[in-house]
Amino acid sequence: MIIIEPRVRQLMIEDAINTFPDECCGFLFGREEHDGTRLILDILAVDNSKEGDKRRRFEISPLDYMTAEQHALDHDWTLLGIYHSHPNHPAIPSEHDRVAAQPFFSYVIVSVLEKEVITLRSWILNDDRQFEEEQIIDYQFS
Secondary structure, three states: OEEEOHHHHHHHHHHHHHHOOOOOEEEEEEEEOOOOOEEEEEEEEEOOOOOOOOOOOOOOOHHHHHHHHHHHHHHOOEEEEEEEEEEOOOOOOOHHHHHHOOOOOEEEEEEEEOOEEEEEEEEEEOOOOOEEEEOEEOOOOO
């Protein structure tokens, strides 16, 4: 289960819309609770470093990964995953997404249809290296 703070959800949506028709990408930060629930408290948007057509693929540079690790350390957070958009496609991971995915990370995909966000879904690799959907629940202020 994953909980995305509303401000963070809005930042992901804005990144996806502003980057359209290309794929946006960035990192997810927060903490993992004892029951396995992931609370996403911040993102770090990065440039899609994919060479060529960025409408169907994204790539994150090694330097951006190092920056993300430092960002997590600086804020005492855990780097929990990656988000990216699927312009004019559903928020379902592609085979390319699956092959490039890392264990442990959550992968939030924002589906954007002609600059309008359609849906936001999260995925995580299972032990067979296949994606399973993570339930996104509404953030509850305490």
